[in-house]
Amino acid sequence: MKKYRPLICICILSSMLMAALALSPGIKMLMNTYRVDNAAATLTITLPYLVSIPFTVLTGRLTYYFSKKKLSLTGTAIIIITGLLPCWIHNFSYILIVRSLMGIGLGLLFTLAPSLAADYYPEGPLRNLAIGMQSAWAGSGGFVFNILSGYLVEIKTNYIFLVYSICILFFFFILIFLPEKPATQPEQEHMGKSHIQPYGLLTSILTFLFISAGMTLSLNIALYLSEIQTGTAVEAGYATSAYSFAAFGIGCCYVFLSRFLKKYSIYFACFVSITGIFLCITANLLFIYIGSAFIGAGLSIFMPSCVHQIIKTVPSSSISANISIMMVGSSAGQTFSGLYINFFASIVSENISMRFYISAVIFLITGLLYFLYNLQQKST
DSSP: GGGGGGHHHHHHHHTTTTTTGGGGGHHHHHHHHHHHOHHHHHHHHHHHHHHHHHHHHHHHHHHSSSSHHHHHHHHHHHHHHHHHGGGGGGHHHHHHHHHHHHHHHHHHHHHHHHHHHHHHTTTHHHHHHHHHHHHHHHHHHHHHHHHHHHHHHHHGGGGGGGGGGGHHHHHHHHHSSSOOOOOOOOGGGGGSSSSOOOHHHHHHHHHHHHHHHHHHHHHHHHHHHTTOOOOOOHHHHHHHHHHHHHHHHHHHHHHHHHHHHHGGGGHHHHHHHHHHHHHHHTTHHHHHHHHHHHHHHHHHHHHHHHHHHHHHSSSSHHHHHHHHHHHHHHHHHHHHHHHHHHHHHHHHSSSSSHHHHHHHHHHHHHHHHHHHOOOOOOOO
């Protein structure tokens, strides 16, 4: 049982990575209650990820000076405080300020959660299981947050922020179960050298594209259902939870899927996600739920594939630094998704569905870039 304690904590930390997305089922209600437009309401989700970017990079360096347990507890505490405070704040500008501070906690966890598998488990089945579960619980956190927030916002709009109460329980789990390990110093042969490897940079770009395309669902599902007159915040919560539930299920199976997909896993993730996008734009509620699940499944294949390759490729002392660069891509994707996808979509049409079409193209570009990289590696 003792060897599974780090795995429990990896799951808990990962479940909080999508914490800012907890507000996605209530975007429409936030717009109406605080009398703001869609762009302003969306900032409650995207601002934390924008602020998290420098802290994601910084965490890669902080792991040389502080233990990952201390950093994990600090990140969780920040998410609890900044998540709950807006429930008692009635000025939307102040809410945005507090929400942006959540990015500090998210920045810490973005690097810590994926890197713990390499710290506590040697190469083998347990490490692969931990990598898959990390991705699974990143999705399951969205499932828990979105189901609860969908119901809370129907009671009263500002009650949606109470969903972060669950993180208090997470804090104590980490405090009790995560073993203390000292900070790790760079290996002697890598002292004074850059810790960022080419594959780390590639995964940062690919993750930016993939996550920004996947974010279209969370950012636009409530507006899309309203546009096609198919559902409310509750149905939007179900759709995003289908995404999260599928991400959880596929992540749990990653250790087996990786043996089957091997080097084709990223291509398969892009294919599954594109299929999910086209199911969502059928305007049929059942197909929207299935399409959401497909996109979540794609995420849970893509992310652990990138992490696993980084762990295999780079020196052990550089794993956190390269994962932090990869997660910068994730944070940037979550931050800028609504900006650039909405911009390109508006050039063609003002319909919300056009944003989904643009996302399908971005998934395709992600797969093509990965193909070109592998082609270049073979030629050299």
